[in-house]
Amino acid sequence: MPWIDACATDEIEQEDLVRFDHDGRTFAIYHSPDGDFFCTDGLCTHEQVHLADGLVMDYEIECPKHNATFDYRTGEAKRAPACVNLATYPTKVDGGRVLVEV
Amino acid sequence: MTQRDYSMTGPDSAWAVQTGLAAADWYHTDLPRKTMKDLMKRTNGPAIRDTAILFASMIVLAGFGIVLWPTLWSVPFWLGYGVLYGSAMDSRWHECGHGTAFKTRSYNDWLYQIASFCMMRNPHTWRWSHARHHTDTVIVGRDPEVVLMRPPALARVIANFFGLVDAWTAIGRMLTNATGRLTPDEADFVPRPEQPKVIRVARIWVAIYATVIAMAFALNSILPLMLIGLPRLYGAWHHVMTGVLQHGGLAENVTDHRLNSRTVLMNPISRFIYWNMNYHVEHHMFPMVPYHRLPQLHEAIKHDLPAPNRSIPEAFAEMWPALVRQLRDEDHFIKRTLPDTAKPYRADLHATVPVGVPAE
Known part of the structure; x- marks a missing residue:
């Protein structure tokens, strides 16, 4: 699976996320409080609402x-009404860009 | 005139799903992400302060009520205690159900459980019910929390100022759930894996109420029930008064909260009891904003909303004639005027919806 260039690292504030659309699918890219980046599906598993908001x-x-509520590192559903976990995807940072393997 | 079926399993429900009205995209006022992040930010402080005031007040009022029991001097204290138990707990149930009152999740969960018990609302059933209310707000056959159906059952609403119908219904559901069953409507919106939780809570509550009733018999006094159970009746009036204003007389089957929800400016005591849910358009449009930030949210988006009612009496003066007219004309509703600064109501959002007869 090729790595996809999603966004620049400085496009996402720490403890925030952005929406990333690719190949007809939608994802969410997160910048954690300790500076790491994560990627999940972009829609809530409860009723398909964009998590980017x-x-x-x-x-x-x-x-x-x-x-x-979900743990965006693991995708685990932590709070109702979500019962189904979010899919997560590998990420890496290269040259100030966030790359995702989706 | 359109006949409506508000059940979750009837033809209106199927129609809403077929037309895309269920789980639709709703209108939102544009706000910068930075502003929204600031408004959504969680803190514990305001809710800890308000909860301390709430419980301290309940203890003091109940204490005087007990000491002065059974004289008439105890009545004002019971009335105060009742409103905090039978009305303030409604808003605590609501806000903690959203998980927005406190930053610490366990604080939300504890207050949610206590408030659910006071309001006789199964915490698991009603969490799902309220999620549906936010997905399909006042969509006929989809929203299980429509209070004022058409034609409006005004006698029922008046009886509920004393909790009569709601408490009776809640007791029936609690007993049904305690026997290991859910009603058909409950089974429609509570996922199957969650249903055992509904039953477990109902059984615990039945045990608590049985204990309180046994104490009342043992003491040969209704005093235990004045503390637990009866306040759901004699203190319900405030949450019904404010609750009917949330959507009463406004549009059904639309996907713009400006058309089906009402913001009412209120006195500070009612706002404390109601935990700022008088900003109801704002709450529905952005349910992640905590109650204590709703006044700021209102300031940020009021240019895009109908003018709020300026008081509870003014809101009733607007709503009541519409309800009376709906007794003979179910398609009638109030369509409120937007300010010039607002984005207009989008007809394309409601293209599949019977339009009814709006009163400007």
């Missing part, structure tokens, strides 16, 4: 519609 707190993303 949600709130990042520490290592969790909260859906903007119903407050479902």
Whole structure:
């Protein structure tokens, strides 16, 4: 699976996320409080709402519609109404760019 | 005139799914991400302060009520205690259900459990019910929390100022759940893996109420029930008064909260009891904003919203005539005027929806 150039590292504030669309799919790229980057599917598993409008707190993303919460490092659903985990994807930083393997 | 079926399993529900009205995209006022992040930010301070005030007030009021029992001098204290138990807990249930009151999740969860018990709302059933309310706000056959259906059951609403119908229904559901069953509507929106939790809570609550009733018999006094259970009746009036204003008389089957929700400016005591849910358009548009930031959210987006009602009486004066008219004309609703600075209501968002007869 090739690495895809998603965005520049400085496009995402720490403890925040951006939406990344690629090949007809949508993803969320996160910048964690300790500076690492992560990637998950971009839609909440509860009702397909874009997580990019949600709130990042520490290592969790909260859906903007119903407050479902996921650990964006593992994709684990942490709070109802989400019952299904988010898919996660490998990321790496190269030359100030965030690359994702999706 | 359009006949409506508000059940979760009826033809209106199927119609909403077929037309794409269910789980649709809704209108949102544009706000910069930086502003939204600031408004959504969680803190513990305001909710800890408000919860300390709430519980301290309940202890003091109940204490005077007990000491002065059974004289008439105890009545004002019970009335105060009742409103905090039977109305303030409604808003605590709501805000903690969203998980936005406190930053610390366990604080939200504890208060949510206590408030759910006070309001006789199964914490698991109602979490799913309220999620659906936010997905499909006042979509007929999809929203299980429509209070004022058409034609409006005004006698039911008036009875609920004393909790009569809601508590009776809640007791029936609690007993049904305690026997290991869910109602058909509950089974529609509570995922199957969550259903055992509903049953477990119902059984615990039945045990608590049985204990309180046994104490009342043992003491030959209703005093235990004045503390637990009955406040859901004699203190319900405030949450019903504010609750019916949330969507009453406004549009159904639309995907713009400016058309189906109402913001009402209120006195500070009601805002404390209601935890700022008077900013209801704002809450529905951005449910992640904590209650204590809703006034700031209101300031940020009011240019795009209908003017709020300036008081509870003014809001009732707007709503009540529409409800009375809906008794004979179910398609009637209030369509509120937007300011010149607002983006207009988008007809294309509601192209599949019967338009009814709006009153400007």
